[in-house]
Amino acid sequence: MLRIHEVSKSYGGVRALSGVSLAVDPGEVVGLLGPNGAGKSTLIDAVAGAIDIDHGSVTFDGGDVTGVPAWERARRGVGRTFQRIRLVPTLSVFDNVAMPRPGRARDLGRVRAVLDEYGLTRWAQVMARDLPAGVQRLVEVARVLVSDPKLVLLDEPLAGLGEHEIELFETALHRMRSPLRSIVLVDHNAPFVLSVVTRACLMVQGELLLDGTRDEVRNSEVARRSYLGNPAEETAS
Numbered sequence: 367m368l369r370i371h372e373v374s375k376s377y378g379g380v381r382a383l384s385g386v387s388l389a390v391d392p393g394e395v396v397g398l399l400g401p402n403g404a405g406k407s408t409l410i411d412a413v414a415g416a417i418d419i420d421h422g423s424v425t426f427d428g429g430d431v432t433g434v435p436a437w438e439r440a441r442r443g444v445g446r447t448f449q450r451i452r453l454v455p456t457l458s459v460f461d462n463v464a465m466p467r468p469g470r471a472r473d474l475g476r477v478r479a480v481l482d483e484y485g486l487t488r489w490a491q492v493m494a495r496d497l498p499a500g501v502q503r504l505v506e507v508a509r510v511l512v513s514d515p516k517l518v519l520l521d522e523p524l525a526g527l528g529e530h531e532i533e534l535f536e537t538a539l540h541r542m543r544s545p546l547r548s549i550v551l552v553d554h555n556a557p558f559v560l561s562v563v564t565r566a567c568l569m570v571q572g573e574l575l576l577d578g579t580r581d582e583v584r585n586s587e588v589a590r591r592s593y594l595g596n597p598a599e600e601t602a603s
């Protein structure tokens with residue numbers, strides 16, 4: 367579904383991505399972990415077409431999309447959410463989800479179905495700015511899923527959510543899983559990420575250092591040292 371090959375991106379002197387390669391198959395949920403500034407959001411931007419990369423290529427659904435604009439990637443089936451929620455605050459939940467997309471006919475029946483599926487029907491007429499943070503996140507997810515994307519990129523979806531809201535998000539994540547869809551999840555809540563993904567990657571300073579099963583990442587020395595911490599040491603100190 368997605369093949370990132372040797373992608374590099376620098377901002378001035380900062381090397382945000384350094385020869386990153388990653389392939390994601392249909393049905394996979396891949397977690398991207400790493401400390402602040404590791405390059406996770408930059409990688410999401412590179413796949414969504416929000417930035418131009420310096421080197422490398424991105425292939426999606428069998429076609430090379432390097433250099434293809436973001437709206438065209440979205441039309442072909444790349445959906446994403448943003449670190450900062452981007453709803454129109456003065457529009458209702460329904461209207462936010464029903465917002466027209468390039469190259470797609472508005473299908474209000476589909477909007478209703480998605481709102482229903484994600485437990486948002488009772489919020490449909492509420493203005494986005496009046497929603498709790500957790501519901502805003504779900505609306506963002508619904509807005510992405512209404513066009514039935516083949517690839518969903520979730521950039522820090524748990525930021526600012528409470529425990530109950532995280533549970534709601536987890537339910538939504540299970541719903542959006544499908545054998546035909548790939549999901550890439552970036553978040554700092556490593557225990558959550560490692561509990562829901564089928565595979566996890568660790569990025570540090572623009573490089574992808576690890577790509578493995580959840581247990582491989584949990585038990586890896588490099589992950590503990592650079593990001594996850596060592597529970598034994600923490601308990602001892």
Ligand SMILES: Nc1ncnc2c1ncn2[C@@H]1O[C@H](COP(=O)(O)OP(=O)(O)OP(=O)(O)O)[C@@H](O)[C@H]1O
Nearest residue numbers: 377380381382400401402403404405406407408409
């Ligand atoms: N638009 C930009 N202009 C300049 N530097 C940038 C820009 N975007 C990202 N960077 C830099 O690139 C590096 C990678 O940033 P990125 O946001 O991708 O990391 P991240 O892993 O998503 O971090 P976080 O977990 O804090 O969101 C950082 O050093 C960041 O300061």
